[in-house]
Amino acid sequence: MLQETSRDPVGVLVVEDDAVTRKALCLAIESDPGLKLLDAFDSVKPALDFLESSSPDVLMTDLGLPDGSGIDIIHACARRHPATDIMVVTMSSDEANVLACIEAGASGYVLKDAGKLDIARAVLDLRAGGAPMSPAIARMVLAKVRDNKKPAVPQSSPASDTTSLTRREAAILDLIAQGESYGEVAKMLSVSVGTVQTHIKNIYGKLSVHSRGEAVYEAHRRGLLQLGRPPGKRS
Structure with a gap:
């Protein structure tokens, strides 16, 4: 699959x-x-x-x-x-x-x-x-990333005030940020690779980015990542 x-x-x-x-x-x-x-x-x-x-x-x-x-x-x-x-x-x-x-x-x-x-x-x-x-x-x-991991204080910009990810998008992006491949993410969340790729495209659009690296960086900057929590609690 x-x-x-x-x-x-x-x-x-x-x-x-x-x-x-x-x-x-x-x-x-x-x-x-x-x-x-x-x-x-x-x-x-x-x-x-x-x-x-x-x-x-x-x-x-x-x-x-x-x-x-x-x-x-x-x-x-x-x-x-x-x-x-x-x-x-x-x-x-x-x-x-x-x-x-x-x-x-x-x-x-x-x-x-x-x-x-x-x-x-x-x-x-x-x-x-x-x-x-x-x-x-x-x-x-x-x-x-560890050095910069401080309590998130959203900056006063429209993007940081209005951007939000669904629970599934946040779960997928967290796993990508931890180095998991699309295939591994799909297996962990019991979905197809195509479904993961669709979510990734939606995330790119919301964050106005063009790659996985940019998405992880931008989500971290905006305080949208929840690294360290089990996937089940986010989806």
Whole structure:
């Protein structure tokens, strides 16, 4: 019941300026029958041009590019193609860069020097609703969330005053925030993956976001998450 993925290969766009790394990423994608390499670029401009007319299933991008930042590509992709999953593959573990990428719409963040990375598995996991992150990055993000976890004081903005999630939406978003994939959430709540995806789309609309990472960040900022409570008490 949980296997509701498309029979078509997952289309991947790669943006990486280092020729050796770019070739390795492309070869990893082309070697998996479940993936399809759409194109590969070494800078920001051709990637933005591609996104003007094409919608990849997954975007993999570096941050430090010759003509700008990969964050610009993430912003453009999240705005034009909200259904695209975005993963950062970079050398940078700088906290500001990590948080900026998540806020912009990235759902995965892996470091190039974090050991042997199974690119195909990471892409398929991302597309299935996971959030692949290098352990060091995951610890950093969790530490940041814990440091910022204070009694919610809604700011005086229309969005924070009027936005509300249903109990089921809040339950699903809490589970996503804890790192569960769409398939795992569906199993835990005894619903189909399609139902979970429909709820996620509704959540995106209410929070005016375009990705799982943005949704979790924005819901946390507004005090809408109830992490730590059993799912049964929220649904």
